[in-house]
Amino acid sequence: MIHGVNLSLQFKEQCICKNFSFDVRVGESVCLSAPSGKGKTSILKMIMGIITPKGGEIFINDMGLNSQNILAIRDLFSWLPQNVNLPINSIDELIELLLLDLDDIRYFNSYLEELEISEEVKLHNFSELSGGEKQRIILAACISKQKPILLLDEPASSLDDHSIDLLFKLLNKLKNKTILSTSHNQKWIDNCDRILTL
Amino acid sequence: MKEIIDISIGNLFFGALLLIIPIIGFIYFRVKIIKETIIAILRMIVQLSLVAVYLEYIFEWNNAWVNIAWVFVMILVGTFTTIKRIGLSYRYFIVPFLLSGFTSILIIDIFFLGFIIHLDYVFDARYFIPISGMVLGNALNHNIVGLTSYFNDLIKEKDLYYFLLINNNHKKQILTRFIGTAIKSGLNPLIATMSVIGLISLPGMMTGQILGGSSPLIAIKYQLLIMLAIFVGCSMNLMISILLSNRFIFDSYSRIKEDLFQKIDRKF
Numbered sequence: 513m514i515h516g517v518n519l520s521l522q523f524k525e526q527c528i529c530k531n532f533s534f535d536v537r538v539g540e541s542v543c544l545s546a547p548s549g550k551g552k553t554s555i556l557k558m559i560m561g562i563i564t565p566k567g568g569e570i571f572i573n574d575m576g577l578n579s580q581n582i583l584a585i586r587d588l589f590s591w592l593p594q595n596v597n598l599p600i601n602s603i604d605e606l607i608e609l610l611l612l613d614l615d616d617i618r619y620f621n622s623y624l625e626e627l628e629i630s631e632e633v634k635l636h637n638f639s640e641l642s643g644g645e646k647q648r649i650i651l652a653a654c655i656s657k658q659k660p661i662l663l664l665d666e667p668a669s670s671l672d673d674h675s676i677d678l679l680f681k682l683l684n685k686l687k688n689k690t691i692l693s694t695s696h697n698q699k700w701i702d703n704c705d706r707i708l709t710l
Numbered sequence: 711m712k713e714i715i716d717i718s719i720g721n722l723f724f725g726a727l728l729l730i731i732p733i734i735g736f737i738y739f740r741v742k743i744i745k746e747t748i749i750a751i752l753r754m755i756v757q758l759s760l761v762a763v764y765l766e767y768i769f770e771w772n773n774a775w776v777n778i779a780w781v782f783v784m785i786l787v788g789t790f791t792t793i794k795r796i797g798l799s800y801r802y803f804i805v806p807f808l809l810s811g812f813t814s815i816l817i818i819d820i821f822f823l824g825f826i827i828h829l830d831y832v833f834d835a836r837y838f839i840p841i842s843g844m845v846l847g848n849a850l851n852h853n854i855v856g857l858t859s860y861f862n863d864l865i866k867e868k869d870l871y872y873f874l875l876i877n878n879n880h881k882k883q884i885l886t887r888f889i890g891t892a893i894k895s896g897l898n899p900l901i902a903t904m905s906v907i908g909l910i911s912l913p914g915m916m917t918g919q920i921l922g923g924s925s926p927l928i929a930i931k932y933q934l935l936i937m938l939a940i941f942v943g944c945s946m947n948l949m950i951s952i953l954l955s956n957r958f959i960f961d962s963y964s965r966i967k968e969d970l971f972q973k974i975d976r977k978f
Contacts, residue, residue, distance in 0.1 A: 561965075579963055582964070587879055589877075591873065599870055
Protein backbone atom coordinates (compact mmCIF):
# COMPACT_ATOMS: atom_id res chain seq x y z
CA MET A 513 0.00 0.00 0.00
CA ILE A 514 2.81 2.45 0.91
CA HIS A 515 6.05 1.75 -0.87
CA GLY A 516 9.20 3.85 -0.47
CA VAL A 517 12.17 3.14 -2.75
CA ASN A 518 15.70 4.37 -2.02
CA LEU A 519 14.55 7.53 -0.28
CA SER A 520 17.18 10.12 0.52
CA LEU A 521 16.65 13.39 2.33
CA GLN A 522 19.02 16.10 3.37
CA PHE A 523 18.46 19.38 5.21
CA LYS A 524 21.35 21.74 4.49
CA GLU A 525 24.40 19.73 5.63
CA GLN A 526 22.48 17.16 7.69
CA CYS A 527 21.66 13.82 6.07
CA ILE A 528 18.23 12.68 7.32
CA CYS A 529 18.12 9.39 5.42
CA LYS A 530 19.95 7.72 2.58
CA ASN A 531 18.60 4.98 0.29
CA PHE A 532 15.84 4.13 2.75
CA SER A 533 13.31 1.63 1.36
CA PHE A 534 10.22 0.31 3.06
CA ASP A 535 6.84 -1.32 2.50
CA VAL A 536 3.63 -1.00 4.48
CA ARG A 537 0.96 -3.52 3.47
CA VAL A 538 -2.82 -3.08 3.58
CA GLY A 539 -4.24 -3.43 7.07
CA GLU A 540 -0.84 -3.38 8.80
CA SER A 541 0.08 -1.21 11.75
CA VAL A 542 3.72 -0.21 11.38
CA CYS A 543 5.77 1.99 13.70
CA LEU A 544 8.69 4.04 12.40
CA SER A 545 11.41 4.04 14.98
CA ALA A 546 14.49 6.24 15.26
CA PRO A 547 16.07 8.51 17.88
CA SER A 548 14.69 12.04 18.22
CA GLY A 549 15.43 14.39 15.33
CA LYS A 550 16.45 11.58 13.00
CA GLY A 551 13.75 12.15 10.42
CA LYS A 552 10.66 10.12 11.37
CA THR A 553 8.34 13.10 10.87
CA SER A 554 10.16 13.94 7.62
CA ILE A 555 9.39 10.44 6.26
CA LEU A 556 5.69 10.97 7.01
CA LYS A 557 5.84 14.42 5.38
CA MET A 558 7.51 12.93 2.29
CA ILE A 559 4.69 10.36 2.02
CA MET A 560 2.12 13.19 2.16
CA GLY A 561 4.01 15.31 -0.38
CA ILE A 562 4.74 18.10 2.13
CA ILE A 563 8.48 17.73 1.56
CA THR A 564 10.24 16.32 -1.48
CA PRO A 565 12.95 13.67 -1.10
CA LYS A 566 16.33 14.42 -2.61
CA GLY A 567 16.23 11.01 -4.24
CA GLY A 568 14.00 7.96 -4.51
CA GLU A 569 10.32 7.39 -5.17
CA ILE A 570 7.15 6.86 -3.19
CA PHE A 571 4.17 4.81 -4.36
CA ILE A 572 0.79 4.79 -2.67
CA ASN A 573 -1.64 2.14 -3.95
CA ASP A 574 0.72 1.76 -6.92
CA MET A 575 0.34 5.47 -7.74
CA GLY A 576 3.62 7.33 -7.98
CA LEU A 577 3.72 10.38 -5.71
CA ASN A 578 3.86 13.37 -8.07
CA SER A 579 2.03 16.64 -8.63
CA GLN A 580 -0.49 14.98 -10.98
CA ASN A 581 -1.50 12.34 -8.41
CA ILE A 582 -1.15 14.38 -5.26
CA LEU A 583 -4.87 15.19 -4.82
CA ALA A 584 -5.91 11.54 -5.28
CA ILE A 585 -3.14 10.37 -2.95
CA ARG A 586 -3.92 12.89 -0.20
CA ASP A 587 -7.54 11.74 -0.31
CA LEU A 588 -6.32 8.42 1.11
CA PHE A 589 -4.72 9.93 4.23
CA SER A 590 -5.74 10.98 7.68
CA TRP A 591 -2.88 12.64 9.51
CA LEU A 592 -2.38 13.27 13.20
CA PRO A 593 0.44 15.83 13.39
CA GLN A 594 3.01 15.91 16.16
CA ASN A 595 2.05 19.48 17.00
CA VAL A 596 -1.58 19.45 18.15
CA ASN A 597 -1.51 23.03 19.43
CA LEU A 598 -3.46 24.23 16.42
CA PRO A 599 -4.82 27.81 16.41
CA ILE A 600 -8.48 26.83 16.65
CA ASN A 601 -11.03 27.89 19.24
CA SER A 602 -13.41 25.00 19.61
CA ILE A 603 -14.41 21.51 18.54
CA ASP A 604 -17.14 23.06 16.39
CA GLU A 605 -14.50 25.03 14.51
CA LEU A 606 -12.47 21.83 14.03
CA ILE A 607 -15.55 20.09 12.58
CA GLU A 608 -16.14 23.03 10.25
CA LEU A 609 -12.52 23.23 9.11
CA LEU A 610 -12.29 19.50 8.45
CA LEU A 611 -15.57 19.62 6.47
CA LEU A 612 -17.06 16.77 8.50
CA ASP A 613 -20.50 15.77 7.20
CA LEU A 614 -23.32 14.33 9.35
CA ASP A 615 -22.01 10.75 9.10
CA ASP A 616 -18.49 11.88 9.99
CA ILE A 617 -19.82 13.79 13.00
CA ARG A 618 -21.67 10.69 14.21
CA TYR A 619 -18.41 8.70 14.02
CA PHE A 620 -16.52 11.59 15.62
CA ASN A 621 -18.83 11.70 18.63
CA SER A 622 -18.70 7.94 19.14
CA TYR A 623 -14.86 7.96 18.90
CA LEU A 624 -14.69 10.80 21.43
CA GLU A 625 -16.81 8.70 23.77
CA GLU A 626 -14.53 5.68 23.31
CA LEU A 627 -11.49 7.86 24.01
CA GLU A 628 -13.21 9.12 27.17
CA ILE A 629 -13.59 12.75 26.13
CA SER A 630 -16.47 13.99 28.25
CA GLU A 631 -19.26 16.34 27.16
CA GLU A 632 -17.84 18.95 29.52
CA VAL A 633 -14.40 18.82 27.88
CA LYS A 634 -16.05 19.26 24.45
CA LEU A 635 -17.41 22.63 25.56
CA HIS A 636 -14.03 24.01 26.59
CA ASN A 637 -12.05 26.46 24.50
CA PHE A 638 -9.55 24.35 22.54
CA SER A 639 -6.54 26.28 23.88
CA GLU A 640 -7.53 25.43 27.47
CA LEU A 641 -7.37 21.65 26.88
CA SER A 642 -4.42 19.48 27.89
CA GLY A 643 -2.06 18.06 25.26
CA GLY A 644 -3.56 14.59 25.69
CA GLU A 645 -7.12 15.86 25.26
CA LYS A 646 -6.17 17.81 22.14
CA GLN A 647 -4.39 14.77 20.73
CA ARG A 648 -7.39 12.48 21.29
CA ILE A 649 -9.87 15.01 19.89
CA ILE A 650 -7.81 15.70 16.75
CA LEU A 651 -7.22 11.99 16.20
CA ALA A 652 -10.94 11.24 16.58
CA ALA A 653 -11.77 14.02 14.09
CA CYS A 654 -9.20 12.80 11.55
CA ILE A 655 -10.21 9.14 11.61
CA SER A 656 -13.92 9.97 11.47
CA LYS A 657 -13.46 10.71 7.76
CA GLN A 658 -12.94 6.96 7.25
CA LYS A 659 -9.88 7.26 5.05
CA PRO A 660 -7.90 4.03 4.43
CA ILE A 661 -4.44 5.20 5.58
CA LEU A 662 -3.71 6.71 9.00
CA LEU A 663 -0.44 8.55 9.45
CA LEU A 664 0.08 9.17 13.15
CA ASP A 665 3.02 11.29 14.26
CA GLU A 666 3.87 10.58 17.89
CA PRO A 667 0.29 9.67 18.80
CA ALA A 668 1.28 8.58 22.29
CA SER A 669 3.44 11.57 23.16
CA SER A 670 0.88 13.15 25.50
CA LEU A 671 -1.08 10.03 26.45
CA ASP A 672 -0.89 7.92 29.61
CA ASP A 673 -0.96 4.11 29.46
CA HIS A 674 -4.72 3.97 29.94
CA SER A 675 -5.33 6.39 27.04
CA ILE A 676 -2.94 4.40 24.83
CA ASP A 677 -4.99 1.26 25.59
CA LEU A 678 -8.18 3.11 24.69
CA LEU A 679 -6.65 4.35 21.46
CA PHE A 680 -5.47 0.89 20.40
CA LYS A 681 -8.84 -0.58 21.28
CA LEU A 682 -10.43 2.00 18.98
CA LEU A 683 -7.91 1.53 16.16
CA ASN A 684 -8.33 -2.26 16.30
CA LYS A 685 -12.06 -1.81 15.77
CA LEU A 686 -11.51 0.12 12.54
CA LYS A 687 -11.56 -2.32 9.64
CA ASN A 688 -8.89 -2.45 6.91
CA LYS A 689 -6.98 0.60 8.08
CA THR A 690 -3.32 0.82 7.22
CA ILE A 691 -1.49 2.63 10.00
CA LEU A 692 1.97 4.12 9.81
CA SER A 693 3.01 5.82 13.05
CA THR A 694 6.11 7.24 14.67
CA SER A 695 6.73 6.84 18.38
CA HIS A 696 9.22 6.62 21.21
CA ASN A 697 6.66 5.11 23.53
CA GLN A 698 7.46 1.44 24.22
CA LYS A 699 3.85 0.55 24.94
CA TRP A 700 2.83 2.00 21.56
CA ILE A 701 5.70 0.26 19.74
CA ASP A 702 4.80 -3.09 21.40
CA ASN A 703 1.22 -2.77 20.19
CA CYS A 704 2.16 -2.28 16.52
CA ASP A 705 2.42 -5.21 14.06
CA ARG A 706 5.89 -4.28 12.89
CA ILE A 707 8.70 -1.81 13.50
CA LEU A 708 10.57 0.00 10.74
CA THR A 709 13.94 1.29 11.86
CA LEU A 710 15.26 4.38 10.13
CA MET B 711 -20.65 81.62 -3.63
CA LYS B 712 -17.93 83.41 -1.66
CA GLU B 713 -14.62 84.13 -3.31
CA ILE B 714 -11.85 81.65 -2.42
CA ILE B 715 -9.10 83.15 -0.26
CA ASP B 716 -5.73 82.24 -1.75
CA ILE B 717 -2.77 81.50 0.54
CA SER B 718 0.48 83.25 -0.30
CA ILE B 719 3.74 81.27 -0.39
CA GLY B 720 5.03 83.49 2.44
CA ASN B 721 2.02 82.66 4.58
CA LEU B 722 2.50 78.95 3.86
CA PHE B 723 6.05 79.15 5.22
CA PHE B 724 4.78 81.20 8.15
CA GLY B 725 2.30 78.36 8.86
CA ALA B 726 5.19 75.90 8.85
CA LEU B 727 6.69 77.76 11.82
CA LEU B 728 4.10 75.99 13.98
CA LEU B 729 6.23 72.86 13.52
CA ILE B 730 8.46 74.31 16.24
CA ILE B 731 5.95 73.05 18.84
CA PRO B 732 6.17 69.30 18.04
CA ILE B 733 9.93 69.61 17.45
CA ILE B 734 10.42 71.12 20.92
CA GLY B 735 8.33 68.22 22.25
CA PHE B 736 10.52 65.70 20.38
CA ILE B 737 13.66 67.28 21.83
CA TYR B 738 12.19 67.36 25.34
CA PHE B 739 11.09 63.72 25.23
CA ARG B 740 14.25 62.69 23.33
CA VAL B 741 12.24 61.20 20.48
CA LYS B 742 14.61 60.60 17.60
CA ILE B 743 12.23 61.42 14.75
CA ILE B 744 13.19 65.03 14.02
CA LYS B 745 15.32 64.12 10.98
CA GLU B 746 12.59 61.82 9.57
CA THR B 747 9.95 64.51 10.17
CA ILE B 748 11.93 67.21 8.37
CA ILE B 749 12.73 64.86 5.44
CA ALA B 750 9.05 63.83 5.21
CA ILE B 751 7.89 67.47 5.20
CA LEU B 752 10.47 68.46 2.56
CA ARG B 753 9.44 65.48 0.42
CA MET B 754 5.79 66.43 0.82
CA ILE B 755 6.52 70.02 -0.28
CA VAL B 756 8.51 68.91 -3.34
CA GLN B 757 6.02 66.16 -4.32
CA LEU B 758 2.94 68.35 -3.97
CA SER B 759 4.60 71.27 -5.77
CA LEU B 760 5.46 69.00 -8.69
CA VAL B 761 1.94 67.55 -8.66
CA ALA B 762 0.52 71.09 -8.69
CA VAL B 763 2.59 71.95 -11.77
CA TYR B 764 1.71 68.66 -13.53
CA LEU B 765 -1.96 68.91 -12.67
CA GLU B 766 -2.18 72.49 -13.93
CA TYR B 767 -1.05 71.24 -17.35
CA ILE B 768 -3.00 68.00 -17.22
CA PHE B 769 -6.23 69.77 -16.27
CA GLU B 770 -5.73 72.27 -19.05
CA TRP B 771 -4.89 69.61 -21.61
CA ASN B 772 -7.61 67.16 -20.39
CA ASN B 773 -6.60 64.45 -22.86
CA ALA B 774 -7.97 60.95 -22.14
CA TRP B 775 -4.67 59.19 -22.92
CA VAL B 776 -2.65 61.56 -20.76
CA ASN B 777 -5.12 61.14 -17.88
CA ILE B 778 -5.08 57.35 -18.24
CA ALA B 779 -1.28 57.43 -18.31
CA TRP B 780 -1.31 59.51 -15.10
CA VAL B 781 -3.55 56.97 -13.34
CA PHE B 782 -1.38 54.17 -14.72
CA VAL B 783 1.67 55.77 -13.12
CA MET B 784 -0.24 56.04 -9.82
CA ILE B 785 -1.12 52.32 -9.98
CA LEU B 786 2.49 51.46 -10.86
CA VAL B 787 3.92 53.50 -7.97
CA GLY B 788 1.32 51.99 -5.61
CA THR B 789 2.25 48.48 -6.73
CA PHE B 790 5.98 49.05 -6.25
CA THR B 791 5.39 50.67 -2.86
CA THR B 792 3.19 47.76 -1.69
CA ILE B 793 5.75 45.15 -2.73
CA LYS B 794 8.63 47.07 -1.14
CA ARG B 795 6.80 47.85 2.10
CA ILE B 796 5.72 44.23 2.64
CA GLY B 797 9.15 42.92 1.64
CA LEU B 798 8.11 40.72 -1.30
CA SER B 799 9.77 39.80 -4.57
CA TYR B 800 8.95 42.07 -7.54
CA ARG B 801 9.28 39.08 -9.87
CA TYR B 802 6.29 37.23 -8.45
CA PHE B 803 4.01 39.96 -7.17
CA ILE B 804 4.15 42.81 -9.68
CA VAL B 805 1.66 41.21 -12.09
CA PRO B 806 -1.01 40.26 -9.49
CA PHE B 807 -0.85 43.62 -7.72
CA LEU B 808 -0.88 45.63 -10.98
CA LEU B 809 -3.85 43.66 -12.28
CA SER B 810 -5.78 44.11 -9.04
CA GLY B 811 -5.09 47.87 -9.13
CA PHE B 812 -6.30 48.14 -12.73
CA THR B 813 -9.40 46.04 -12.22
CA SER B 814 -10.57 47.88 -9.13
CA ILE B 815 -9.94 51.35 -10.63
CA LEU B 816 -11.64 50.38 -13.89
CA ILE B 817 -14.79 49.19 -12.11
CA ILE B 818 -14.88 52.12 -9.65
CA ASP B 819 -14.35 54.79 -12.29
CA ILE B 820 -16.81 53.35 -14.81
CA PHE B 821 -19.48 52.86 -12.15
CA PHE B 822 -19.11 56.02 -10.07
CA LEU B 823 -18.08 58.47 -12.77
CA GLY B 824 -20.15 57.02 -15.60
CA PHE B 825 -23.32 55.84 -13.90
CA ILE B 826 -23.55 57.84 -10.67
CA ILE B 827 -22.10 61.27 -11.50
CA HIS B 828 -23.16 60.82 -15.17
CA LEU B 829 -20.07 62.39 -16.64
CA ASP B 830 -20.26 62.74 -20.42
CA TYR B 831 -16.51 62.41 -20.49
CA VAL B 832 -15.46 59.74 -17.94
CA PHE B 833 -11.78 60.62 -18.28
CA ASP B 834 -12.32 64.28 -17.33
CA ALA B 835 -9.15 65.13 -15.40
CA ARG B 836 -11.07 67.05 -12.70
CA TYR B 837 -12.91 63.88 -11.62
CA PHE B 838 -10.97 60.93 -13.03
CA ILE B 839 -7.59 61.78 -11.49
CA PRO B 840 -8.60 62.83 -7.93
CA ILE B 841 -11.14 60.01 -7.46
CA SER B 842 -8.71 57.39 -8.78
CA GLY B 843 -6.01 58.91 -6.58
CA MET B 844 -8.19 58.82 -3.45
CA VAL B 845 -9.10 55.17 -4.07
CA LEU B 846 -5.53 54.12 -4.90
CA GLY B 847 -4.00 56.05 -1.99
CA ASN B 848 -6.31 54.38 0.51
CA ALA B 849 -6.05 50.98 -1.18
CA LEU B 850 -2.28 51.17 -0.77
CA ASN B 851 -2.43 51.34 3.04
CA HIS B 852 -5.21 48.79 3.45
CA ASN B 853 -3.60 46.41 0.94
CA ILE B 854 -0.30 46.51 2.81
CA VAL B 855 -2.01 45.68 6.12
CA GLY B 856 -4.26 42.97 4.63
CA LEU B 857 -1.62 41.28 2.49
CA THR B 858 0.98 41.32 5.28
CA SER B 859 -1.56 39.71 7.58
CA TYR B 860 -2.34 37.06 4.92
CA PHE B 861 1.26 36.10 4.19
CA ASN B 862 2.29 36.27 7.87
CA ASP B 863 -0.62 34.06 8.94
CA LEU B 864 0.16 31.49 6.27
CA ILE B 865 3.70 31.18 7.61
CA LYS B 866 2.77 31.46 11.30
CA GLU B 867 -0.07 28.96 11.00
CA LYS B 868 1.48 26.66 8.42
CA ASP B 869 0.98 23.66 10.77
CA LEU B 870 -2.77 24.29 10.60
CA TYR B 871 -2.61 24.81 6.81
CA TYR B 872 -0.86 21.46 6.22
CA PHE B 873 -3.04 19.67 8.78
CA LEU B 874 -6.14 20.80 6.87
CA LEU B 875 -4.54 20.23 3.47
CA ILE B 876 -3.97 16.55 4.27
CA ASN B 877 -7.13 15.92 6.25
CA ASN B 878 -9.68 17.78 4.14
CA ASN B 879 -7.75 18.23 0.89
CA HIS B 880 -9.72 21.30 -0.28
CA LYS B 881 -7.17 24.07 -0.63
CA LYS B 882 -9.65 26.75 -1.69
CA GLN B 883 -11.85 26.07 1.32
CA ILE B 884 -8.83 26.05 3.66
CA LEU B 885 -7.64 29.39 2.32
CA THR B 886 -10.99 31.09 2.95
CA ARG B 887 -10.08 31.12 6.66
CA PHE B 888 -6.77 32.89 5.99
CA ILE B 889 -8.28 35.23 3.40
CA GLY B 890 -11.13 36.14 5.76
CA THR B 891 -8.69 37.14 8.50
CA ALA B 892 -6.63 39.19 6.04
CA ILE B 893 -9.68 41.04 4.71
CA LYS B 894 -10.77 41.84 8.26
CA SER B 895 -7.30 43.16 9.17
CA GLY B 896 -7.09 45.23 6.01
CA LEU B 897 -10.58 46.74 6.09
CA ASN B 898 -11.32 47.09 9.81
CA PRO B 899 -9.60 50.51 10.07
CA LEU B 900 -11.64 51.76 7.11
CA ILE B 901 -14.89 50.46 8.60
CA ALA B 902 -13.97 52.21 11.87
CA THR B 903 -13.27 55.45 9.98
CA MET B 904 -16.63 55.29 8.16
CA SER B 905 -18.51 54.70 11.40
CA VAL B 906 -17.19 57.87 13.05
CA ILE B 907 -16.85 60.11 10.01
CA GLY B 908 -18.47 63.47 10.69
CA LEU B 909 -18.57 62.80 14.45
CA ILE B 910 -14.93 62.91 15.45
CA SER B 911 -13.35 63.59 12.09
CA LEU B 912 -14.08 65.85 9.16
CA PRO B 913 -12.64 64.27 6.04
CA GLY B 914 -9.96 66.14 4.14
CA MET B 915 -11.69 66.03 0.79
CA MET B 916 -14.92 67.48 2.16
CA THR B 917 -13.07 70.16 4.08
CA GLY B 918 -11.09 71.00 0.95
CA GLN B 919 -14.24 71.28 -1.13
CA ILE B 920 -15.94 73.56 1.41
CA LEU B 921 -12.82 75.73 1.64
CA GLY B 922 -12.77 75.72 -2.16
CA GLY B 923 -16.24 77.26 -2.24
CA SER B 924 -18.66 74.32 -2.60
CA SER B 925 -21.82 74.18 -0.53
CA PRO B 926 -21.58 71.77 2.45
CA LEU B 927 -24.44 69.70 0.99
CA ILE B 928 -22.63 69.06 -2.29
CA ALA B 929 -19.38 68.47 -0.39
CA ILE B 930 -21.07 65.86 1.81
CA LYS B 931 -22.64 64.09 -1.19
CA TYR B 932 -19.23 63.88 -2.83
CA GLN B 933 -17.69 62.74 0.44
CA LEU B 934 -20.26 59.94 0.77
CA LEU B 935 -19.60 58.89 -2.79
CA ILE B 936 -15.85 58.95 -2.36
CA MET B 937 -16.03 56.95 0.89
CA LEU B 938 -18.12 54.31 -0.87
CA ALA B 939 -15.71 54.30 -3.80
CA ILE B 940 -12.75 53.98 -1.41
CA PHE B 941 -14.35 51.12 0.51
CA VAL B 942 -15.39 49.21 -2.60
CA GLY B 943 -12.04 49.92 -4.29
CA CYS B 944 -10.00 48.84 -1.25
CA SER B 945 -12.06 45.66 -0.80
CA MET B 946 -11.77 44.70 -4.46
CA ASN B 947 -8.09 45.54 -4.63
CA LEU B 948 -7.28 43.46 -1.55
CA MET B 949 -9.41 40.47 -2.56
CA ILE B 950 -8.12 40.41 -6.15
CA SER B 951 -4.50 40.86 -4.95
CA ILE B 952 -4.85 37.85 -2.63
CA LEU B 953 -6.59 35.66 -5.21
CA LEU B 954 -4.04 36.44 -7.92
CA SER B 955 -1.11 36.05 -5.49
CA ASN B 956 -2.36 32.56 -4.66
CA ARG B 957 -1.32 31.49 -8.15
CA PHE B 958 2.31 32.21 -7.28
CA ILE B 959 2.74 31.44 -3.58
CA PHE B 960 2.00 27.71 -3.75
CA ASP B 961 3.82 25.04 -5.74
CA SER B 962 2.25 22.20 -7.72
CA TYR B 963 1.92 20.19 -4.48
CA SER B 964 0.02 23.11 -2.85
CA ARG B 965 2.98 23.72 -0.55
CA ILE B 966 3.67 27.26 0.62
CA LYS B 967 6.74 28.73 -1.12
CA GLU B 968 8.20 30.00 2.13
CA ASP B 969 11.30 31.45 0.48
CA LEU B 970 9.07 34.18 -1.03
CA PHE B 971 8.33 35.52 2.45
CA GLN B 972 11.78 35.58 4.01
CA LYS B 973 12.03 39.36 3.90
CA ILE B 974 8.44 40.01 4.89
CA ASP B 975 7.94 42.96 7.22
CA ARG B 976 6.58 41.45 10.45
CA LYS B 977 5.87 44.85 12.06
CA PHE B 978 2.27 44.84 10.83
